[in-house]
Amino acid sequence: MAQITPMMKQYLEIKAQHQDAFLFFRLGDFYELFFEDAKLAAQELEITLTGRGQGEDRIPMCGVPYHSADQYMSRLIEKGYKIALCEQVEDPKEAKGVVKREVVKMLTPGTMMNGNVIKEKENNYLVALTAFEDQSFGLARTDLTTGECAATLIGDALEDVIHDIASSGTKELVVASDLDETTLKRIIEKCPVTVSYEDKVELDQDYMNLCEDLQSEKLKMSFARLLQYLIRTQKRSLNHLQRVTYYHFDSFMKMDTHTKRNLELTESLREKKKAGSLLAIVDQTVTSMGGRLVKNWLERPLIDQSGIEERLKIVTSFLEFYFEREELRDELRHVYDLERLAGRIAYGSVNARELVQLKRSLEKIPLIKELVGKMVPSLLSKWFHEEDQVFELIELLDRSLVEDPPISVTEGGMIRPGYHEELDTYRDASKNGKQWIAELEQKERQETGIRTLKIGFNKVFGYYIEVTRANTHLLHEGRYERKQTLTNAERYITPELKEKEALILEAEEKMEQLEYDLFVSVREEAKQFLPFIQTLAHSISEIDVLAGFATVSEQRHYVKPTFSKKRDIAIVDGRHPVVETVIEKGQYVANDVHMTKGREMLLITGPNMAGKSTYMRQLALLAVMAQIGCYVPATSCELPIFDQVFTRIGAADDLASGQSTFMVEMLETRYALTKATQNSLILLDEIGRGTSTYDGMALAQAIIEYIHDTVRAKTLFSTHYHELTQLDKELADLQNVHVSAVEENGTVVFLHKVIDGQADRSYGIYVAELAELPSQVTERAETLLKQFEEGTQAQWTNQAQHPPFSEQQLTLFAAEEEAKVEKSVSDTLTGQEEKVLKKLVKKDVLHMTPIEAIQFINELQRLLK
Numbered sequence: 050m051a052q053i054t055p056m057m058k059q060y061l062e063i064k065a066q067h068q069d070a071f072l073f074f075r076l077g078d079f080y081e082l083f084f085e086d087a088k089l090a091a092q093e094l095e096i097t098l099t100g101r102g103q104g105e106d107r108i109p110m111c112g113v114p115y116h117s118a119d120q121y122m123s124r125l126i127e128k129g130y131k132i133a134l135c136e137q138v139e140d141p142k143e144a145k146g147v148v149k150r151e152v153v154k155m156l157t158p159g160t161m162m163n164g165n166v167i168k169e170k171e172n173n174y175l176v177a178l179t180a181f182e183d184q185s186f187g188l189a190r191t192d193l194t195t196g197e198c199a200a201t202l203i204g205d206a207l208e209d210v211i212h213d214i215a216s217s218g219t220k221e222l223v224v225a226s227d228l229d230e231t232t233l234k235r236i237i238e239k240c241p242v243t244v245s246y247e248d249k250v251e252l253d254q255d256y257m258n259l260c261e262d263l264q265s266e267k268l269k270m271s272f273a274r275l276l277q278y279l280i281r282t283q284k285r286s287l288n289h290l291q292r293v294t295y296y297h298f299d300s301f302m303k304m305d306t307h308t309k310r311n312l313e314l315t316e317s318l319r320e321k322k323k324a325g326s327l328l329a330i331v332d333q334t335v336t337s338m339g340g341r342l343v344k345n346w347l348e349r350p351l352i353d354q355s356g357i358e359e360r361l362k363i364v365t366s367f368l369e370f371y372f373e374r375e376e377l378r379d380e381l382r383h384v385y386d387l388e389r390l391a392g393r394i395a396y397g398s399v400n401a402r403e404l405v406q407l408k409r410s411l412e413k414i415p416l417i418k419e420l421v422g423k424m425v426p427s428l429l430s431k432w433f434h435e436e437d438q439v440f441e442l443i444e445l446l447d448r449s450l451v452e453d454p455p456i457s458v459t460e461g462g463m464i465r466p467g468y469h470e471e472l473d474t475y476r477d478a479s480k481n482g483k484q485w486i487a488e489l490e491q492k493e494r495q496e497t498g499i500r501t502l503k504i505g506f507n508k509v510f511g512y513y514i515e516v517t518r519a520n521t522h523l524l525h526e527g528r529y530e531r532k533q534t535l536t537n538a539e540r541y542i543t544p545e546l547k548e549k550e551a552l553i554l555e556a557e558e559k560m561e562q563l564e565y566d567l568f569v570s571v572r573e574e575a576k577q578f579l580p581f582i583q584t585l586a587h588s589i590s591e592i593d594v595l596a597g598f599a600t601v602s603e604q605r606h607y608v609k610p611t612f613s614k615k616r617d618i619a620i621v622d623g624r625h626p627v628v629e630t631v632i633e634k635g636q637y638v639a640n641d642v643h644m645t646k647g648r649e650m651l652l653i654t655g656p657n658m659a660g661k662s663t664y665m666r667q668l669a670l671l672a673v674m675a676q677i678g679c680y681v682p683a684t685s686c687e688l689p690i691f692d693q694v695f696t697r698i699g700a701a702d703d704l705a706s707g708q709s710t711f712m713v714e715m716l717e718t719r720y721a722l723t724k725a726t727q728n729s730l731i732l733l734d735e736i737g738r739g740t741s742t743y744d745g746m747a748l749a750q751a752i753i754e755y756i757h758d759t760v761r762a763k764t765l766f767s768t769h770y771h772e773l774t775q776l777d778k779e780l781a782d783l784q785n786v787h788v789s790a791v792e793e794n795g796t797v798v799f800l801h802k803v804i805d806g807q808a809d810r811s812y813g814i815y816v817a818e819l820a821e822l823p824s825q826v827t828e829r830a831e832t833l834l835k836q837f838e839e840g841t842q843a844q845w846t847n848q849a850q851h852p853p854f855s856e857q858q859l860t861l862f863a864a865e866e867e868a869k870v871e872k873s874v875s876d877t878l879t880g881q882e883e884k885v886l887k888k889l890v891k892k893d894v895l896h897m898t899p900i901e902a903i904q905f906i907n908e909l910q911r912l913l914k
């Protein structure tokens with residue numbers, strides 16, 4: 050670059066400080082982006098890339114208008130980028146040289162307060178990770194939109210850290226710049242979040258009180274990193290942050306990301322949508338706050354029995370009162386998102402309309418409280434205290450704000466008459482002035498005799514008297530000053546009109562300013578109520594979630610689970626909560642699960658598609674539902690409280706990490722074998738199928754033996770290796786079960802019923818037929834199967850004599866196809882036609898050029914002629 054302008058110099062200096070973000074550089078009415086930022090933004094936002102300067106020095110540039118910048122910024126944030134917002138911080142008229150500019154705020158995925166990134170029923174977490182010398186980790190998280198803050202410590206287990214970060218809603222991770230590279234890489238591989246850096250870990254004096262509940266220095270340090278990052282990037286009040294709660298990582302049922310995904314807890318595997326997940330079934334909430342809470346609960350089921358039973362007890366009570374519960378839910382529907390509203394009050398971004406919505410929500414509280422009191426009187430004091438504050442806040446908002454204020458806070462129309470004397474005086478002045486003008490209009494009409502004379506207002510000329518051209522001669526000479534000429538009319542002013550105008554405009558200007566100031570003071574006053582609003586929000590969310598559990602339990606005929614001290618599983622007529630809703634009514638086959646002494650492990654065999662995976666997932670889902678405090682789909686259900694659930698079902702979701710499917714399967718299995726305890730649940734689906742039969746079978750057996758003898762966790766193991774069913778003779782706690790199927794007139798009927806004993810066949814070829822594989826393949830497979838079963842497979846092991854199956858079969862198909870064509874062609878056609886058709890059939894059309902094709906058709910035509 051030959052020469053850079055002073056402004057570019059300023060740009061480059063600021064950009065150097067914000068390498069990892071798009072620098073939105075304010076230039077007048079635009080935010081401009083330069084160099085690589087411009088190229089990437091133009092591509093991501095599909096806007097035109099232009100340039101600044103000439104020739105070789107031309108700098109790539111693109112820009113977005115200031116007034117519509119929000120939508121562009123949100124789109125970048127949604128894609129995981131960060132933005133440094135650089136504003137002009139002095140008045141350009143007063144600037145000497147280049148206008149002073151500063152980054153006033155960072156916009157990042159984890160710190161957004163609004164825009165598309167913020168999903169109504171989802172948290173938006175920013176997580177800070179601190180690695181300590183003793184190999185332990187500290188995690189602190191916050192959702193800025195709600196102010197929720199929490200922290201935990203995790204011993205030397207990166208996997209646990211990853212699972213905690215991966216819990217849904219984490220948008221951004223803050224780490225120290227010297228965090229070990231492999232550690233960071235492993236985290237990012239599993240949870241692709243935006244990474245940011247913060248090295249300062251001293252606790253800011255202003256926010257000390259937030260950490261009062263944190264006992265250890267490590268926890269405080271972890272939270273301090275988060276806080277320092279927020280202070281540095283947000284540069285504004287953070288006083289809606291709530292006290293940091295400590296959560297013990299071990300106080301929840303642990304599930305790794307793979308397990309959560311596989312059980313389709315919060316989204317379906319294929320479509321990655323809520324529909325088809327367990328969440329879609331158990332989330333019957335009617336508020337956004339409730340929606341977020343139920344998702345959180347699903348991510349972290351409880352393991353403390355009293356906590357679970359407290360929730361179940363409430364669900365039971367809600368179930369007993371149908372009408373009250375429905376009325377309660379109707380009331381809850383009118384409750385606004387109090388948590389996020391609290392965030393906006395604290396941030397100073399709340400408008401009058403939202404405050405009125407807050408008031409209307411608060412007005413619902415007394416009735417909600419009364420209904421809750423009828424159903425669960427014992428919880429009233431937990432959920433609703435500080436009742437006075439409800440009324441105080443309602444009173445404040447009612448007294449100060451009109452019923453239907455505008456969204457804008459600068460154009461007046463928000464404050465209720467009678468709230469402020471001075472404002473009322475200005476309003477009167479403005480109103481009287483307008484009245485005076487209306488009267489003047491009448492007077493002028495009479496005096497001049499012009500019936501069409503009118504008084505109007507515009508921003509440029511203020512008030513004016515408008516007279517059509519034809520009538521201007523009727524005006525008194527010298528009294529009216531002409532201001533504007535229109536096609537058919539003239540506009541005039543008079544000294545007395547201008548005098549009144551000054552009074553009216555002054556009153557209006559003062560009124561708007563005063564209204565704004567008054568509104569800000571109401572908003573400030575509302576800030577005093579923040580802790581109360583936040584607590585209330587939490588109670589409302591809990592009530593909403595639990596009333597929703599009662600609703601779904603009633604609609605779908607769930608039962609209350611009980612918990613076994615002996616670690617027994619006794620489920621009668623259990624159903625898969627999601628599958629039962631998608632198959633035809635009455636078609637779902639309920640299944641029992643009995644796992645007690647002597648049958649701690651079930652080895653499941655049965656045809657493909659019979660329902661093995663459904664049965665396995667069903668058990669895990671019932672456990673999760675029970676431990677979040679919901680009833681479960683069964684006739685009766687006794688379960689242990691599981692500390693962890695491990696699944697190895699399906700594969701191919703880790704291809705991005707560059708590992709083979711089989712390797713991933715083994716890694717996940719290792720994780721289960723090393724982490725599971727006697728109180729865990731392990732689901733292993735066809736382990737070993739990713740390698741050769743003997744390897745696979747050997748591994749499967751060894752894994753079963755290891756779990757049986759050493760881990761002793763409750764385990765479901767499905768397999769197609771029927772040889773493994775012999776293991777029940779040696780392993781005292783292993784029981785064979787199978788999903789039954791019957792053959793009727795050559796077709797297989799899947800009964801989906803799981804019963805004790807082993808399956809005799811897999812019916813894989815039958816499923817292949819259902820999938821309409823070419824009949825040559827399935828017929829050949831039948832023959833091979835017979836040979837295998839007759840013990841003649843040995844000859845197939847010699848690869849040298851037999852080409853690989855696919856190759857041999859393909860040549861076979863090709864020859865057969867050709868013979869068929871030749872035969873059918875020769876049956877009906879003349880010699881020449883036959884020749885043409887044969888030529889056509891043999892030609893490799895897909896590899897011809899257009900010219901070759903034309904020549905070829907020409908030749909065929911010639912033959913026929």
Ligand SMILES: Nc1ncnc2c1ncn2[C@@H]1O[C@H](COP(=O)(O)OP(=O)(O)OP(=O)(O)O)[C@@H](O)[C@H]1O
Nearest residue numbers: 636637638639656657658659660661662663664801
């Ligand atoms: N208990 C049941 N009642 C009714 N239908 C069921 C039941 N269980 C499973 N199904 C149906 O059968 C389909 C296949 O079930 P699933 O995937 O569990 O079979 P699988 O035995 O694991 O098959 P594979 O061995 O091929 O993986 C399900 O999508 C569902 O539609």
